[in-house]
Amino acid sequence: MPRVNPKPQERVLPPETYAELDAFIAALHLDREDERRKESLIQVLHKAQHLFGFLPEEVQLHIADAFAINHAEVSGVISFYNYFTTTPKGKYQINVCLGTACYVNGAEKVLQEFEHILGIRSGQVTEDGKFSIESLRCVGACGLAPVVTINDRVYGKVQPGKVQEILEHYLVEASGEEAPVHA
Amino acid sequence: MLKEHTPLITSYPGLLAEHARCKPLLDSRLETGRTTGRRQILVCGGTGCHTSESALILENFQKQIARQGLGSAVKASATGCFGFCEKGPIVKVFPDDVFYVQVKPEDVEEIVDVHIIGNQRVKRLLYEEPQLKATVETQHAMSFYRKQQRIALRNCGLIAPEDINEYLATGGYLSLGKALTEMTPEAVIDVIKRSGLRGRGGAGFSTGRKWEFGRNYAGDEKFVICNADEGDPGAFMDRSIMEGDSHSVIEGMAIAGYAIGAHRGYVYIRAEYPLAVSRLQIALAQAREYGLLGHNILGSGFDFDIEVKLGAGAFVCGEETALIHSIQGERGEPRTKPPFPAQSGLWNKPTIVNNVETLANVPAIIARGAEWYAGIGTATSKGTKVFALAGQINNVGLVEVPMGTTLREIIYDIGGGIRGGKEFKAVQTGGPSGGCIPRQFLDTPIDYESLAQIGSIMGSGGMIVMSDKDCMVNIAKFYLEFTVDESCGRCLPCRIGTKRLHEILTNITEGKGTPADLVELRELSAVIMDASLCGLGQTAPNPVLSTMKYFWDEYEAHVLHKTCPAGVCQKLLRYEIIPDKCVGCTACARACPVGCISGAVKQLHVIDQSRCIKCGACMAKCKFKAIYRH
Ligand SMILES: Cc1cc2nc3c(=O)[nH]c(=O)nc-3n(C[C@H](O)[C@H](O)[C@H](O)COP(=O)(O)O)c2cc1C
Ligand code: SF4
Ligand code: SF4
Ligand code: FES
Numbered sequence: 044m045p046r047v048n049p050k051p052q053e054r055v056l057p058p059e060t061y062a063e064l065d066a067f068i069a070a071l072h073l074d075r076e077d078e079r080r081k082e083s084l085i086q087v088l089h090k091a092q093h094l095f096g097f098l099p100e101e102v103q104l105h106i107a108d109a110f111a112i113n114h115a116e117v118s119g120v121i122s123f124y125n126y127f128t129t130t131p132k133g134k135y136q137i138n139v140c141l142g143t144a145c146y147v148n149g150a151e152k153v154l155q156e157f158e159h160i161l162g163i164r165s166g167q168v169t170e171d172g173k174f175s176i177e178s179l180r181c182v183g184a185c186g187l188a189p190v191v192t193i194n195d196r197v198y199g200k201v202q203p204g205k206v207q208e209i210l211e212h213y214l215v216e217a218s219g220e221e222a223p224v225h226a
Numbered sequence: 227m228l229k230e231h232t233p234l235i236t237s238y239p240g241l242l243a244e245h246a247r248c249k250p251l252l253d254s255r256l257e258t259g260r261t262t263g264r265r266q267i268l269v270c271g272g273t274g275c276h277t278s279e280s281a282l283i284l285e286n287f288q289k290q291i292a293r294q295g296l297g298s299a300v301k302a303s304a305t306g307c308f309g310f311c312e313k314g315p316i317v318k319v320f321p322d323d324v325f326y327v328q329v330k331p332e333d334v335e336e337i338v339d340v341h342i343i344g345n346q347r348v349k350r351l352l353y354e355e356p357q358l359k360a361t362v363e364t365q366h367a368m369s370f371y372r373k374q375q376r377i378a379l380r381n382c383g384l385i386a387p388e389d390i391n392e393y394l395a396t397g398g399y400l401s402l403g404k405a406l407t408e409m410t411p412e413a414v415i416d417v418i419k420r421s422g423l424r425g426r427g428g429a430g431f432s433t434g435r436k437w438e439f440g441r442n443y444a445g446d447e448k449f450v451i452c453n454a455d456e457g458d459p460g461a462f463m464d465r466s467i468m469e470g471d472s473h474s475v476i477e478g479m480a481i482a483g484y485a486i487g488a489h490r491g492y493v494y495i496r497a498e499y500p501l502a503v504s505r506l507q508i509a510l511a512q513a514r515e516y517g518l519l520g521h522n523i524l525g526s527g528f529d530f531d532i533e534v535k536l537g538a539g540a541f542v543c544g545e546e547t548a549l550i551h552s553i554q555g556e557r558g559e560p561r562t563k564p565p566f567p568a569q570s571g572l573w574n575k576p577t578i579v580n581n582v583e584t585l586a587n588v589p590a591i592i593a594r595g596a597e598w599y600a601g602i603g604t605a606t607s608k609g610t611k612v613f614a615l616a617g618q619i620n621n622v623g624l625v626e627v628p629m630g631t632t633l634r635e636i637i638y639d640i641g642g643g644i645r646g647g648k649e650f651k652a653v654q655t656g657g658p659s660g661g662c663i664p665r666q667f668l669d670t671p672i673d674y675e676s677l678a679q680i681g682s683i684m685g686s687g688g689m690i691v692m693s694d695k696d697c698m699v700n701i702a703k704f705y706l707e708f709t710v711d712e713s714c715g716r717c718l719p720c721r722i723g724t725k726r727l728h729e730i731l732t733n734i735t736e737g738k739g740t741p742a743d744l745v746e747l748r749e750l751s752a753v754i755m756d757a758s759l760c761g762l763g764q765t766a767p768n769p770v771l772s773t774m775k776y777f778w779d780e781y782e783a784h785v786l787h788k789t790c791p792a793g794v795c796q797k798l799l800r801y802e803i804i805p806d807k808c809v810g811c812t813a814c815a816r817a818c819p820v821g822c823i824s825g826a827v828k829q830l831h832v833i834d835q836s837r838c839i840k841c842g843a844c845m846a847k848c849k850f851k852a853i854y855r856h
Contacts, residue, residue: 079573081555085538089497123557123714124538126497142459143654143690144616146704180541180708182498183462184273185616186311186623195500197273 054101060094061105068109075111084110084120088127097131133168133175135213140190142181149202150189154178156203157191160210174213234517237525238403241394244516248395255320255384265300265342268383269329270316272307272469273462273501279331280304280315286334300342306470308383309624310370313353318383323364326351356620356642370621373640375602377610378426378463378586379626382470387505390512393473399518401592402477405484406526409592411441414485418588420596422608427453427544427581428659428685428761430607430674433588439568440486440578448488449577450479451553451567452585454495454502455537455544458657459708461688463612464582466624468495468502471586472509476532478585480519481592483530486578491532494549497539506534541658541712545760546571546579548714559714560760581686583612603629607673617654617690618645634668637691648693652776656685658705658712659765661772662698681772683765697794698777699784703731705769713762720763723754727770736797739785747774789856799840799855803831807852814844814853 054061067090073080087109091102098121100114107114121127139145139154157176158164168175184190187199191209198209235241254266269284287302308316313327319341326337329351340346352361353368362368376382385392393399405414419434440448452475456464467475479491495503510532513519521529535553542548543558550572552558571577587609591599600608607629613636616622620642627636633653637643644650652662661682663670670676674684692701706728715721727750730743751767758764774781783789790798803814803823810828815821822838825831833844845853 079554082535082553084555085552086536089536089538119557120555123559124540126537126539143657143688143704144460144622147617147690147692147696147701179498179539180457180459181461182273183456183465183502184311185460185462185614186314188616188622 056095056099056101064091064094064102064105065109068106073110080110081112084112084117085124088117088121092127097128099129103129131168131172132177133173135174135193137174137176138179138182138192139165139176140180140182140188140192141178142185142188144181144185145189148188152203153189153191153201153206156206157210160207174210233515235524236517238407241399241403241524245394245397245400248391250395251392252385252395264298265322266320267300267302267337267342268305268318268320268386269302270306270308270314270383271304271387272311272314272382272466273499282331283315283317283329283334286331287338290334290338294338294343296338296342303386304388305385306382306387307466307624309374309379309466309626310368310621311624312620312622316383317351318365323366325353325362325365325368327353370623370625370640370642373631373635374626375610375628376626377590377599377602378467378474378583378612379470379624380590381474382466382624385471387470387472388508390473390509390516393471397593398473398589399477399513401589402480402484402518403524405481405592406524406528411485411487414481414592415441417592417596418485421591421599422596422603423584423587423591423599424607424674425581426583426587426611426686427579428656428683430684433580433584436568436578436580437482437485439566440488440576443569443576445576447490447573447575448483448486449572449575450482450486450488450491451546451549451572451577451579452479452491452493452582453544453546453549453579454493454499454582455549456496456499456582456686457541457544457712458686458688460616460690461614461657461686463614463624463687465496465499465502467582467586467612468499469505472502472506473513474586474589475506475582476509476513476519478580478588479532480523480530481588482578482580482585484528486576488576488578489529489531491530492535492553492572493532494535494537494543494553497536503534503536510534540714541708542714542760542762545762548760549579550577557714559716560762562759583687604671604673604676606675611672611684611687613687613689615641615689615691618648618693618696619643619691620645629673630671632669632671633663636672636689637668641691644691644693648695650691651694651696652692652698654682654690654692654701654769655688656683656765656768657688658708659683659761659768660685660688661768662692662701662776663772664776681775682768695792695794697735697790697792698773698780699731699790700735700792700794702770702773703728703735706731706766709762709766713766717757717759717763719754719757720759720766723750723758724763724766726750727754727767731770734781734784735790735795737784737788737795741785744774744781744785793855796840800835801833801838801840801842801845801853801855803833804852804854805830807850809850809852811848811850813847813849817843817847819843 071083103117107117141150161174165176165178189201191198191201269280284304315329317326317329337348340348354361415437423433424430454464519531537543540558543552545560548558548560567577602609610626610628612626625640652664654662663682667680677684709724710728713720733739754767755764783791808830815823822834823831
């Protein structure tokens with residue numbers, strides 16, 4: 044099914060990032076004739092999400108092209124897996140573990156506290172794009188329940204009372220970045 | 227260090243020589259009890275401890291050792307999970323067998339000064355046995371370890387997982403060497419069959435028989451897949467094995483490949499386990515470098531290599547046919563079986579799917595024999611099982627016990643009993659597919675059959691302990707919420723049925739349940755179990771049915787009396803002020819976020835129940851204990 048690649052000027056995401064993704068894809072030596080090329084699709088989606096932060100349509104089309112498959116096939120895979128997102132997440136992604144061990148140790152109250160302080164619900168992003176909250180199921184650190192991760196950092200034995208303190212660190216960091224603009 | 231030579235090993239005798247060369251690496255660790263000579267310090271590098279700064283602890287050790295010029299007398303490295311996650315980060319000193327708990331980066335200097343140089347113990351960092359109220363010096367004396375028998379976890383907490391030499395020192399890859407050079411594929415299958423090893427991923431199918439099917443189905447190409455998806459929330463056995471001893475899984479897969487005639491393997495691993503992924507990748511690269519994976523392994527003519535595939539957050543992908551779809555780059559939906567993957571799996575080729583723990587057992591069985599393994603366990607379930615103990619238990623962690631150990635031994639002797647002096651109520655095994663086991667079955671010796679008999683399953687090894695502070699209706703609701711989220715949606719009964727079960731349970735926990743709802747829960751459960759395609763749907767009602775069976779009184783309390791005996795379900799709670807105790811201090815009224823408490827100073831205060839949001843703020847503020855919850 045011949046399809047037209049969206050013209051570069053229609054894209055809003057940085058060409059350098061696309062170049063990085065293309066280099067990654069090139070190294071896979073996809074053979075457009077081989078049905079097994081799709082074995083690499085999920086891996087490429089992981090990479091793309093890592094690079095762009097999310098998988099909007101322009102990226103999906105680009106990947107579909109690289110694999111010579113339908114866009115629908117790519118979007119079907121993306122929608123199936125919780126890990127992939129088509130909308131941007133916050134700069135700081137807060138994940139509250141709601142796995143069983145965390146749940147029976149009060150993780151729900153921790154989640155509520157994050158929601159309360161940031162004024163957003165799980166699944167949403169703050170207006171300034173700084174924070175998003177999500178829940179996940181078990182990061183395998185159940186000994187530290189309740190567990191919260193913020194980007195790559197893992198926080199263990201988080202009690203609702205500790206949430207403000209954890210967030211403060213990021214709030215300071217976030218405002219620090221803006222300082223030069225106002226100065 | 228033993229370096230400066232080409233690591234490529236091209237024959238079994240070469241491997242034996244390499245083993246002999248590496249063996250001294252572990253000498254001081256295996257000869258425990260000796261107190262002189264070169265020491266080794268191992269710092270836990272599992273996810274749990276990693277999180278609590280174990281990397282920094284290791285770095286500090288290395289700095290201290292260098293600063294004090296102790297390089298020739300002591301070596302520090304990171305190891306896999308010791309299992310005692312409750313008290314992490316753990317630092318173990320060999321050969322003294324001394325086990326330090328909850329170590330902080332700033333404690334390192336003292337350990338080096340007092341223990342390594344001064345030959346004394348840092349008493350305050352030793353583990354205190356709660357029952358005895360006394361500290362224990364050595365790991366072997368700890369009650370947490372005494373009843374354990376570690377086969378799958380044999381190297382976790384013993385070797386540095388990122389150094390293949392240490393795995394070789396334990397006798398690693400010798401089983402592969404033995405299989406490739408001294409055994410036919412049939413003989414390998416025969417040993418695994420006679421050992422009685424059954425799948426640790428949940429269903430408990432005979433591993434040897436699965437391999438036999440894989441061998442007997444013809445195919446120009448075959449595959450071995452290691453299932454490291456570990457979807458049960460609250461379980462971390464497979465993660466710890468991957469992080470602590472990836473090589474044992476790689477070796478198990480290569481042996482499986484030889485047995486069935488496959489040359490390619492895949493590890494399908496959760497993206498949520500980045501540390502395990504990176505350890506696995508390091509191990510794969512080392513195995514290739516040593517010639518233990520790749521072309522013509524050990525000169526036997528057998529080729530085998532392994533690729534890593536990341537999951538993307540879908541629980542159902544743990545189901546083997548869904549997993550195969552996912553590797554093929556498709557939506558991870560299950561399909562009907564038969565044909566089983568052993569006949570038609572990845573790219574429609576014969577494929578065997580085995581769990582991480584299953585595969586980690588394989589090299590040990592080949593090394594020590596079928597009879598040895600079959601001598602451990604019960605009549606139908608052989609060997610050991612790893613459990614991830616979590617929930618309201620004192621010693622959260624990983625334990626490996628012989629099949630046939632009772633729940634009481636695991637929870638009380640090893641797990642140290644219930645946290646905070648609460649009462650044991652139930653233990654949940656098998657995750658969202660399993661059930662809740664009440665106290666009258668604490669003395670059940672666990673194996674696949676006995677757990678099924680009491681309405682639960684072995685599952686993959688998650689074991690969540692619940693106390694009198696947990697509401698069983700709410701727990702059932704929690705698991706159903708999980709299955710609703712994770713149902714792939716292919717089957718109507720699973721997709722719609724679990725949603726309806728969840729709705730009913732939500733109503734019950736909010737005080738809107740009726741006796742008819744209880745009947746519907748049962749009927750609907752039966753339909754879902756019957757009419758769903760994969761194990762997810764077929765077992766989804768288990769948490770509901772088992773809690774209804776053993777905790778009927780709690781369901782009745784919620785439905786008939788609109789109360790939650792455990793005091794968990796918020797909508798069923800009532801906060802009330804006891805007139806005799808209220809002095810009219812107004813503290814509660816000021817604390818209430820919705821302002822629903824009225825009363826003048828020094829007058830009796832009253833809560834407007836229609837506006838109360840049950841937050842509990844008033845009760846926390848009242849100094850006169852005049853507010854109670856029921
Ligand atoms: C919904 C569902 C989820 C599953 N999740 C896992 C899992 O996370 N890990 C696993 O090893 N097996 C899981 N299984 C079982 C696998 O389908 C398969 O039986 C197993 O990997 C076979 O390996 P074994 O024989 O070594 O146990 C799951 C099954 C179902 C139905
Ligand atoms: S039972 Fe549920 S999860 Fe399994 S295939 Fe059917 S809808 Fe999907
Ligand atoms: S429980 Fe909360 S809302 Fe209800 S009366 Fe007390 S403070 Fe007010
Ligand atoms: S349940 Fe939260 S980390 Fe396992």
